[in-house]
Amino acid sequence: MLIDWNNFTPWTALAGGALIGIASALFVLFNGRIAGICGIVGGLFRPQAHDIYWRVAFVAGLIVAPLIWQLFSPLPTIEIDASYSLLAITGLTVGISTRYGSGCTSGHGVCGISRLSPRSFIATLAFMFAGFLTVYVTRHILGA
């Protein structure tokens, strides 16, 4: 295993992770819910009246975060290599599968593991494994 030391950013990764943890902590302690993004968004499709506002507010928070960041400093590099068509296909796939599997990186990966849920351990193993395998196939077998 070769480590990419030039792009390894341990401190910002830990600090950013801690912020994600703090956000999830606030959300569960004040609102009593899991900060799982696909669950929060998914709940907007067949909403119950009192549910809509906080769901929209959480998503709005994510959307305005880069704008707030830019008030203080320029955004770090953002590079999306995937083509428009690949993004459309993968977006569709991610939308269906995260709802089908009841969670994504935030709901299962962060909140689920934090509350020691066996289901979330399995789900996280499944998507991490598939993610590693997919990149292995596209980069090292297909050589894309």
Next chain:
Amino acid sequence: MKKHLGNISVVFFALISGIIFGLGLILAGMANPAKVLNFLDLTGLWDPSLALVMGGAIGIGLIAFTFAKKRHTSFLGLKMQLPTSRIIDKRLVLGGLVFGIGWGLSGICPAPAFVLLGTGSIKGIIFVISMLVGMEIFEIIESYRKAD
């Protein structure tokens, strides 16, 4: 009146959580799909940063959820709504695997997708719209399944 104020606080804490979550993703590098893919590339030139993102988030999360699990209501007096299911079934595993494939092809998962949308990136917008369409497709399939 109390109920009304309660609703405002619920929305306020959701917004604050969303903002902090989004800032965390940007700081961590999770909002950069290229960095995510370099983390998933174990056999290439590997960038382990995102393991530390998970570590940092779970470190705080463990404390918060250990405390939350002992409570029946939140600080705002709402019912604690933690998932109770312990069933490991086909849906969970298959959903995870397929999500992993989509994540591995794009480098984007749902939360960073909304952050990318906020940066005004066309590619982020395409991903989010497709993802929302996918979620609607799921709802339609589910309603047919339940009707059977």
